[in-house]
Amino acid sequence: MKISIRVTPKAKGDEILGWKDDVLRIRVKAPPVDGRANAALVRLLAETLGVPKSSIRIVAGLADRRKTVEIDELDETVARRILSAEQSAFPL
Secondary structure, eight states: OEEEEEEEOSOSSOEEEEEETTEEEEEOSSOSSTTHHHHHHHHHHHHHHTOOGGGEEEEEOTTSSEEEEEEOSSOHHHHHHHHHHHHTTSOO
């Protein structure tokens, strides 16, 4: 499955903000230097979805805030349900 993500680096912490116009908004603490923000994004998604980091790939937008991420081993409906539930744990 593929999902569109908008990442905000250098945030106070790692958090999933939720969906807006079919784009998942995420904040990561890591700066956008040497791939650290991308690594933090993959780590956060893997932990949240309960899949190995190796099953998550950034397929577009490596150097951009807008990214397309491909996730193996997970049904799209299940992933969206998990990510939607996760956003309720974090206030906007």
